[in-house]
Amino acid sequence: MDTFLKEGRWSQALEQIKLWARLNSPWVIHFNSGSCNGCDIEILATLTPYYDVERFGIKLRGSPRHADVLICTGPVTRQARDRLRRIYEQMPDPKFVIAVGSCALSGGVFDGCYNVVGPIDAVIPVDVYVPGCPPRPEAIIDGVVQLLGKLQQGARP
Amino acid sequence: MLASLFALLIFPAGLFVLVNGLAYHWIDRKLVARLQNRVGPRWFQPAADMVKLLANEEVLPTGVDARLFTALPVVALAGALAAMIYLPIAGLPPLYNFPGDLIVAVYLLSLLTLCTGLAGAISKDRFSIIGATRALTQLFSYEAPFLLALLGPAFAAGSWQINEIMAYTSSQWLILTQPVGFVVALIGLMGKLEMAPFDTPEAETEIVAGAMTEYSGRGLALFLLGREVELVGGLTLIAAFYLGGINNPFDYALKTLVLLLGVAGVQTLMTRLRIDQVVGLWWRYGALLALGQWLLLLGQRMGT
Numbered sequence: 120m121d122t123f124l125k126e127g128r129w130s131q132a133l134e135q136i137k138l139w140a141r142l143n144s145p146w147v148i149h150f151n152s153g154s155c156n157g158c159d160i161e162i163l164a165t166l167t168p169y170y171d172v173e174r175f176g177i178k179l180r181g182s183p184r185h186a187d188v189l190i191c192t193g194p195v196t197r198q199a200r201d202r203l204r205r206i207y208e209q210m211p212d213p214k215f216v217i218a219v220g221s222c223a224l225s226g227g228v229f230d231g232c233y234n235v236v237g238p239i240d241a242v243i244p245v246d247v248y249v250p251g252c253p254p255r256p257e258a259i260i261d262g263v264v265q266l267l268g269k270l271q272q273g274a275r276p
Numbered sequence: 277m278l279a280s281l282f283a284l285l286i287f288p289a290g291l292f293v294l295v296n297g298l299a300y301h302w303i304d305r306k307l308v309a310r311l312q313n314r315v316g317p318r319w320f321q322p323a324a325d326m327v328k329l330l331a332n333e334e335v336l337p338t339g340v341d342a343r344l345f346t347a348l349p350v351v352a353l354a355g356a357l358a359a360m361i362y363l364p365i366a367g368l369p370p371l372y373n374f375p376g377d378l379i380v381a382v383y384l385l386s387l388l389t390l391c392t393g394l395a396g397a398i399s400k401d402r403f404s405i406i407g408a409t410r411a412l413t414q415l416f417s418y419e420a421p422f423l424l425a426l427l428g429p430a431f432a433a434g435s436w437q438i439n440e441i442m443a444y445t446s447s448q449w450l451i452l453t454q455p456v457g458f459v460v461a462l463i464g465l466m467g468k469l470e471m472a473p474f475d476t477p478e479a480e481t482e483i484v485a486g487a488m489t490e491y492s493g494r495g496l497a498l499f500l501l502g503r504e505v506e507l508v509g510g511l512t513l514i515a516a517f518y519l520g521g522i523n524n525p526f527d528y529a530l531k532t533l534v535l536l537l538g539v540a541g542v543q544t545l546m547t548r549l550r551i552d553q554v555v556g557l558w559w560r561y562g563a564l565l566a567l568g569q570w571l572l573l574l575g576q577r578m579g580t
Contacts, residue, residue, distance in 0.1 A: 136327060137331040140324045171314040171315050171316075174314075174317060176317060176321055180485065181483075181485045182480075182484045184489065184490060185485060211492040
């Protein structure tokens with residue numbers, strides 16, 4: 120028991136359990152910071168019974184306080200910038216961000232507009248990028264899987 | 277001393293009910309998923325959710341009373357667990373009993389909703405306040421019919437003590453003589469647990485997450501665990517009163533799972549009711565039907 124505690128195996132096992140729980144229960148929240156709604160419709164399609172993401176433990180939550188993963192669509196407009204930052208800061212640690220769609224990656228066709236700040240990663244840190252205009256639901260699920268893969272390799276806490 | 281510690285931490289009011297609650301929560305979600313033609317969550321899903329929430333950061337919003345904010349989830353879970361001491365969990369006779377423990381158990385089960393309402397009311401967030409108002413409104417609408425429905429068996433048995441009522445109901449299935457009370461009690465339990473169609477207090481498409489909006493991590497996990505414990509307690513109570521008593525673990529599993537199947541079916545069939553429809557349903561139909569059956573029992577008792 121003494122060596123058990125000394126080598127920190129106990130805390131290691133606890134970290135393993137925490138990691139396992141995080142990998143199996145990514146609760147998401149969806150925020151549109153100025154997209155044309157195409158990506159949002161694809162995200163909603165991802166949550167329908169046809170794709171049934173509940174079998175991976177993915178659940179859409181209404182409150183940012185309950186969510187672990189922020190799924191963002193669209194370029195960030197000047198008006199949405201503060202809201203996006205506020206929602207990101209309202210989420211409890213550890214939190215992750217997935218940017219969905221071409222506009223979220225680079226600003227897309229809206230890049231350079233007078234009212235557009237830029238892509239999502241100009242405002243908050245982004246973990247996974249899902250390209251497409253709009254990306255298919257399979258691509259969005261793959262984005263979440265890639266995020267979980269990164270988590271498993273210990274890229275972030 | 278050791279025995280009561282065991283009772284509080286392991287069985288019946290501890291680890292056993294928590295694990296049982298997680299399992300029943302999974303069965304409920306899986307049944308709803310299958311009824312919607314989906315695959316549904318994996319068997320460890322509720323456990324993974326709970327561990328993740330407990331490991332997450334708990335955000336303390338500005339402007340709330342920190343002590344009350346952190347204490348409320350604990351009180352909610354403790355209240356639900358304390359009720360388990362008086363219930364025949366897993367088909368074994370209740371650990372403690374005294375005349376009138378039915379009333380104590382029912383009010384301990386209501387503590388969770390009261391705590392939810394308070395938790396929403398102390399937050400500055402407008403969604404929390406709307407959710408709290410709705411939760412308390414719903415409490416006042418389902419509580420009276422639910423209690424009336426549970427008093428039917430108590431009245432028939434001539435006792436307010438859970439194990440005496442159980443001794444009476446073991447010889448006969450009260451669902452046959454008091455079908456209205458059974459339906460009202462089961463639907464009342466769904467209202468208590470804020471399941472669809474009574475999930476108005478946490479309607480995520482309208483008011484984000486209701487009273488739970490500001491809760492994250494530990495607080496949310498404890499509230500959700502409290503609800504799962506209540507699911508077990510409520511199903512046990514209804515099975516013991518209306519489905520011919522529960523006298524052994526096998527009986528317990530069978531009868532509560534049958535009830536759970538019914539609950540999942542109603543959840544799938546119905547869409548969310550508005551808060552005024554919930555109040556109308558309970559006071560216009562639920563309370564009157566339960567009261568009518570009660571008067572009928574009274575008349576029968578007077579006649580013989």
